[in-house]
Amino acid sequence: xxxxxxxxxxxxxxxxxxxxxxxxxxxxxxxxxxxxxxxxxxxxxxxxxxxxxxxxxxxxxxxxxxxxxxxxxxxxxxxxxxxxxxxxxxxxxxxxxxxxxxxxxxxxxxxxxxxxxxxxxxxxxxxxxxxxxxxxxxxxxxxxxxxxx
Numbered sequence: 028x029x030x031x032x033x034x035x036x037x038x039x040x041x042x043x044x045x046x047x048x049x050x051x052x053x054x055x056x057x058x059x060x061x062x063x064x065x066x067x068x069x070x071x072x073x074x075x076x077x078x079x080x081x082x083x084x085x086x087x088x089x090x091x092x093x094x095x096x097x098x099x100x101x102x103x104x105x106x107x108x109x110x111x112x113x114x115x116x117x118x119x120x121x122x123x124x125x126x127x128x129x130x131x132x133x134x135x136x137x138x139x140x141x142x143x144x145x146x147x148x149x150x151x152x153x154x155x156x157x158x159x160x161x162x163x164x165x166x167x168x169x170x171x172x173x174x175x176x
Contacts, residue, residue: 042057052094058093062085063087064084064086090136094158116138121136133170138166
């Protein structure tokens, strides 16, 4: 975890990501951590008041992490390089950290695979911060409260 992130007064919460034991560093945003129960409609003859909603399966959304390009960017490149011989599902940990670095909540994801990495778009006409995005897919998660509670 880099000191620049933990000492930045503009950041109130950030996310540390570890996949297959490889620390990918801290991210400023984490989007898509959700689960949905997919249902199937069943209509019963003679029952006109409602339609039965039967649970079919759980569907987990892909998760996208974004951060400014920095020293931790190399960790993603190295992790992707290790995947070149073949992608295998693994475990990931996402920890929501306070500015002091204390874990607020930790999610353990099962069956993780990388979906996409996107580097920065550079333009002399735009003074935006150069960011990178990592997207992963998974088969489910468990939640644990951290020591910051």
